[in-house]
Amino acid sequence: MTAATLVPVFAALGHDTRWSILAALGNGEASASVLATTLPVTRQAIAKHLAILKDAGLVEPVPAGREVRYRALGSELTAAARRLEEIGIAWDRRLAEIKRIAEEL
Amino acid sequence: MTAATLVPVFAALGHDTRWSILAALGNGEASASVLATTLPVTRQAIAKHLAILKDAGLVEPVPAGREVRYRALGSELTAAARRLEEIGIAWDRRLAEIKRIAEEL
DNA sequence: TTTTACTGCAACTATTCGGTTGCAATACGC
Protein backbone atom coordinates (compact mmCIF):
# COMPACT_ATOMS: atom_id res chain seq x y z
CA MET A 1 0.00 0.00 0.00
CA THR A 2 1.57 3.25 -1.19
CA ALA A 3 0.91 6.73 0.18
CA ALA A 4 -1.16 7.64 -2.87
CA THR A 5 -3.63 4.86 -2.09
CA LEU A 6 -3.47 5.56 1.63
CA VAL A 7 -4.74 9.13 1.59
CA PRO A 8 -8.16 8.31 0.00
CA VAL A 9 -8.63 5.62 2.63
CA PHE A 10 -8.19 8.13 5.44
CA ALA A 11 -10.29 10.72 3.63
CA ALA A 12 -13.05 8.10 3.39
CA LEU A 13 -12.73 7.33 7.10
CA GLY A 14 -12.82 11.01 8.02
CA HIS A 15 -16.59 11.42 7.92
CA ASP A 16 -19.27 10.42 10.43
CA THR A 17 -21.89 9.29 7.94
CA ARG A 18 -19.45 6.89 6.32
CA TRP A 19 -18.62 5.40 9.70
CA SER A 20 -22.35 4.92 10.27
CA ILE A 21 -22.52 3.08 6.95
CA LEU A 22 -19.48 0.97 7.78
CA ALA A 23 -20.88 0.19 11.20
CA ALA A 24 -24.15 -0.95 9.63
CA LEU A 25 -22.25 -3.10 7.12
CA GLY A 26 -20.39 -4.60 10.05
CA ASN A 27 -23.64 -6.43 10.83
CA GLY A 28 -23.71 -7.95 7.37
CA GLU A 29 -24.14 -6.97 3.73
CA ALA A 30 -26.75 -4.37 2.84
CA SER A 31 -27.91 -2.36 -0.17
CA ALA A 32 -28.09 1.43 -0.34
CA SER A 33 -31.89 1.27 -0.12
CA VAL A 34 -31.82 -0.85 3.03
CA LEU A 35 -29.22 1.39 4.62
CA ALA A 36 -31.41 4.39 3.85
CA THR A 37 -34.23 2.97 6.00
CA THR A 38 -32.13 3.17 9.16
CA LEU A 39 -29.75 6.08 8.47
CA PRO A 40 -31.03 9.69 8.50
CA VAL A 41 -30.00 10.48 4.93
CA THR A 42 -31.43 9.66 1.52
CA ARG A 43 -30.53 6.63 -0.59
CA GLN A 44 -28.66 8.79 -3.09
CA ALA A 45 -26.46 10.30 -0.41
CA ILE A 46 -25.64 6.80 0.81
CA ALA A 47 -24.92 5.71 -2.76
CA LYS A 48 -22.36 8.50 -3.09
CA HIS A 49 -20.70 7.52 0.16
CA LEU A 50 -20.62 3.89 -0.93
CA ALA A 51 -18.87 4.96 -4.14
CA ILE A 52 -16.23 6.79 -2.11
CA LEU A 53 -15.77 3.78 0.16
CA LYS A 54 -15.54 1.50 -2.86
CA ASP A 55 -12.89 3.70 -4.51
CA ALA A 56 -10.94 3.57 -1.26
CA GLY A 57 -11.18 -0.22 -1.32
CA LEU A 58 -13.01 -0.36 2.00
CA VAL A 59 -16.18 -1.88 0.59
CA GLU A 60 -17.11 -4.30 -2.16
CA PRO A 61 -20.32 -4.48 -4.24
CA VAL A 62 -22.10 -7.83 -4.19
CA PRO A 63 -24.77 -8.09 -6.92
CA ALA A 64 -27.74 -10.03 -5.56
CA GLY A 65 -30.60 -10.28 -8.01
CA ARG A 66 -31.92 -6.85 -8.85
CA GLU A 67 -30.23 -5.18 -5.90
CA VAL A 68 -26.59 -4.39 -5.16
CA ARG A 69 -25.43 -5.23 -1.68
CA TYR A 70 -22.19 -3.96 -0.17
CA ARG A 71 -19.75 -5.77 2.05
CA ALA A 72 -17.19 -4.18 4.37
CA LEU A 73 -13.63 -5.31 3.67
CA GLY A 74 -11.36 -5.49 6.68
CA SER A 75 -8.17 -6.25 4.77
CA GLU A 76 -7.68 -2.72 3.45
CA LEU A 77 -8.35 -1.40 6.93
CA THR A 78 -5.72 -3.57 8.57
CA ALA A 79 -3.22 -2.74 5.83
CA ALA A 80 -3.75 0.97 6.45
CA ALA A 81 -3.46 0.36 10.18
CA ARG A 82 -0.08 -1.34 9.74
CA ARG A 83 1.29 1.57 7.74
CA LEU A 84 -0.05 4.04 10.28
CA GLU A 85 1.55 2.19 13.15
CA GLU A 86 4.93 2.04 11.39
CA ILE A 87 4.93 5.79 10.83
CA GLY A 88 3.84 6.53 14.39
CA ILE A 89 6.56 4.32 15.83
CA ALA A 90 9.17 5.96 13.61
CA TRP A 91 8.16 9.42 14.81
CA ASP A 92 8.23 8.45 18.46
CA ARG A 93 11.57 6.74 18.02
CA ARG A 94 12.97 9.97 16.62
CA LEU A 95 11.48 11.91 19.52
CA ALA A 96 13.08 9.53 22.02
CA GLU A 97 16.41 9.87 20.23
CA ILE A 98 16.26 13.66 20.42
CA LYS A 99 15.37 13.47 24.09
CA ARG A 100 18.29 11.15 24.75
CA ILE A 101 20.72 13.49 23.01
CA ALA A 102 19.34 16.46 24.94
CA GLU A 103 19.86 14.68 28.24
CA GLU A 104 23.44 13.85 27.35
CA LEU A 105 24.33 17.51 27.11
CA MET B 1 -9.52 6.65 22.07
CA THR B 2 -13.23 6.92 21.31
CA ALA B 3 -14.84 7.09 17.87
CA ALA B 4 -15.58 10.79 18.32
CA THR B 5 -11.86 11.54 18.65
CA LEU B 6 -10.94 9.05 15.95
CA VAL B 7 -12.84 10.62 13.06
CA PRO B 8 -11.02 14.00 13.20
CA VAL B 9 -7.71 12.13 13.14
CA PHE B 10 -8.64 10.40 9.90
CA ALA B 11 -10.08 13.58 8.45
CA ALA B 12 -6.76 15.29 9.20
CA LEU B 13 -4.86 12.44 7.54
CA GLY B 14 -7.11 12.55 4.47
CA HIS B 15 -5.36 15.43 2.70
CA ASP B 16 -2.17 15.50 0.67
CA THR B 17 -0.84 18.83 1.90
CA ARG B 18 -1.12 17.70 5.51
CA TRP B 19 0.83 14.56 4.71
CA SER B 20 3.50 16.75 3.14
CA ILE B 21 3.64 18.75 6.35
CA LEU B 22 3.77 15.62 8.49
CA ALA B 23 6.48 14.15 6.28
CA ALA B 24 8.53 17.33 6.68
CA LEU B 25 8.04 17.26 10.45
CA GLY B 26 9.21 13.66 10.40
CA ASN B 27 12.67 15.08 9.75
CA GLY B 28 12.46 17.20 12.88
CA GLU B 29 10.57 20.15 14.35
CA ALA B 30 9.82 23.10 12.11
CA SER B 31 7.85 26.36 12.17
CA ALA B 32 5.14 27.30 9.70
CA SER B 33 7.48 29.84 8.10
CA VAL B 34 10.21 27.26 7.55
CA LEU B 35 7.74 24.76 6.15
CA ALA B 36 6.48 27.41 3.73
CA THR B 37 9.94 27.70 2.16
CA THR B 38 9.82 24.11 0.90
CA LEU B 39 6.11 23.47 0.40
CA PRO B 40 4.21 25.04 -2.53
CA VAL B 41 1.65 26.88 -0.37
CA THR B 42 1.75 30.03 1.71
CA ARG B 43 2.63 30.20 5.40
CA GLN B 44 -0.96 31.00 6.33
CA ALA B 45 -2.27 27.92 4.57
CA ILE B 46 0.28 25.82 6.46
CA ALA B 47 -0.73 27.50 9.71
CA LYS B 48 -4.33 26.43 9.14
CA HIS B 49 -3.28 22.85 8.42
CA LEU B 50 -1.12 22.83 11.54
CA ALA B 51 -4.13 23.96 13.59
CA ILE B 52 -6.15 21.05 12.19
CA LEU B 53 -3.34 18.63 12.94
CA LYS B 54 -3.00 20.05 16.45
CA ASP B 55 -6.75 19.67 17.12
CA ALA B 56 -6.46 16.06 15.98
CA GLY B 57 -3.60 15.56 18.42
CA LEU B 58 -1.15 14.61 15.67
CA VAL B 59 1.16 17.54 16.24
CA GLU B 60 2.35 19.63 19.17
CA PRO B 61 3.48 23.29 19.25
CA VAL B 62 6.94 23.89 20.72
CA PRO B 63 7.56 27.59 21.47
CA ALA B 64 11.18 28.43 20.70
CA GLY B 65 12.02 32.08 21.19
CA ARG B 66 9.96 34.23 18.92
CA GLU B 67 8.96 31.35 16.66
CA VAL B 68 6.60 28.41 17.18
CA ARG B 69 7.91 25.06 16.03
CA TYR B 70 5.77 21.98 15.61
CA ARG B 71 6.57 18.39 16.44
CA ALA B 72 4.89 15.29 15.01
CA LEU B 73 3.42 13.01 17.68
CA GLY B 74 3.47 9.32 16.90
CA SER B 75 1.45 8.22 19.91
CA GLU B 76 -1.90 9.37 18.55
CA LEU B 77 -1.06 7.74 15.25
CA THR B 78 -0.32 4.36 16.77
CA ALA B 79 -3.44 4.57 18.94
CA ALA B 80 -5.56 5.18 15.86
CA ALA B 81 -3.76 2.36 14.07
CA ARG B 82 -4.61 -0.07 16.86
CA ARG B 83 -8.30 0.79 16.71
CA LEU B 84 -8.30 0.49 12.94
CA GLU B 85 -6.66 -2.90 13.05
CA GLU B 86 -9.17 -4.20 15.60
CA ILE B 87 -12.10 -3.16 13.43
CA GLY B 88 -10.57 -4.61 10.29
CA ILE B 89 -9.90 -7.93 11.97
CA ALA B 90 -13.46 -8.06 13.30
CA TRP B 91 -14.88 -7.51 9.80
CA ASP B 92 -12.71 -10.14 8.21
CA ARG B 93 -13.56 -12.60 10.97
CA ARG B 94 -17.23 -12.08 10.21
CA LEU B 95 -16.59 -12.56 6.49
CA ALA B 96 -14.75 -15.81 7.19
CA GLU B 97 -17.63 -16.97 9.39
CA ILE B 98 -20.17 -16.29 6.63
CA LYS B 99 -18.01 -18.09 4.13
CA ARG B 100 -17.74 -21.08 6.47
CA ILE B 101 -21.50 -21.25 6.91
CA ALA B 102 -22.03 -20.97 3.17
CA GLU B 103 -19.69 -23.85 2.51
CA GLU B 104 -21.48 -26.01 5.05
CA LEU B 105 -24.71 -25.80 3.09
C1' DT C 1 15.80 52.55 19.93
C1' DT C 2 15.02 51.31 15.53
C1' DT C 3 14.75 47.75 12.43
C1' DT C 4 13.60 43.20 11.22
C1' DA C 5 11.53 38.82 11.21
C1' DC C 6 8.00 35.93 12.74
C1' DT C 7 3.24 35.00 14.36
C1' DG C 8 -1.83 35.77 14.42
C1' DC C 9 -6.23 37.60 12.78
C1' DA C 10 -9.60 38.89 9.27
C1' DA C 11 -11.65 39.15 4.80
C1' DC C 12 -12.28 37.31 0.46
C1' DT C 13 -12.51 33.74 -3.51
C1' DA C 14 -12.96 29.38 -5.78
C1' DT C 15 -13.71 24.68 -5.41
C1' DT C 16 -15.14 20.62 -3.23
C1' DC C 17 -18.43 18.14 -0.48
C1' DG C 18 -22.62 16.43 1.63
C1' DG C 19 -27.09 16.36 0.73
C1' DT C 20 -31.50 16.87 -1.78
C1' DT C 21 -35.09 16.27 -5.57
C1' DG C 22 -36.55 14.44 -9.88
C1' DC C 23 -36.50 11.29 -13.57
C1' DA C 24 -35.07 7.44 -16.66
C1' DA C 25 -33.93 2.58 -16.99
C1' DT C 26 -34.26 -2.02 -15.56
C1' DA C 27 -35.26 -6.32 -13.47
C1' DC C 28 -38.34 -9.01 -10.41
C1' DG C 29 -43.23 -10.71 -8.83
C1' DC C 30 -48.06 -11.35 -9.70
Added chain:
DNA sequence: GCGTATTGCAACCGAATAGTTGCAGTAAAA
Protein backbone atom coordinates in the same frame (compact mmCIF):
# COMPACT_ATOMS: atom_id res chain seq x y z
C1' DG D 1 -47.72 -8.43 -19.71
C1' DC D 2 -48.18 -5.09 -15.96
C1' DG D 3 -47.21 -3.03 -11.87
C1' DT D 4 -43.63 -2.32 -8.59
C1' DA D 5 -39.41 -1.91 -6.41
C1' DT D 6 -34.53 -0.93 -7.07
C1' DT D 7 -30.64 1.16 -9.14
C1' DG D 8 -28.28 4.97 -11.73
C1' DC D 9 -27.72 9.64 -13.57
C1' DA D 10 -28.03 14.69 -13.60
C1' DA D 11 -28.97 19.11 -11.83
C1' DC D 12 -29.12 21.93 -8.08
C1' DC D 13 -28.17 24.10 -3.28
C1' DG D 14 -25.85 25.38 0.97
C1' DA D 15 -22.03 24.78 3.80
C1' DA D 16 -17.37 23.68 4.52
C1' DT D 17 -12.59 23.69 2.84
C1' DA D 18 -8.18 25.07 0.84
C1' DG D 19 -6.07 28.72 -0.54
C1' DT D 20 -4.91 33.66 -1.13
C1' DT D 21 -3.74 38.73 0.26
C1' DG D 22 -3.22 42.26 3.56
C1' DC D 23 -2.35 44.08 7.96
C1' DA D 24 -1.49 44.41 12.97
C1' DG D 25 1.13 42.87 16.99
C1' DT D 26 5.28 41.40 19.10
C1' DA D 27 9.70 39.84 20.29
C1' DA D 28 14.53 39.43 18.97
C1' DA D 29 18.66 41.79 16.94
C1' DA D 30 21.42 45.69 15.44
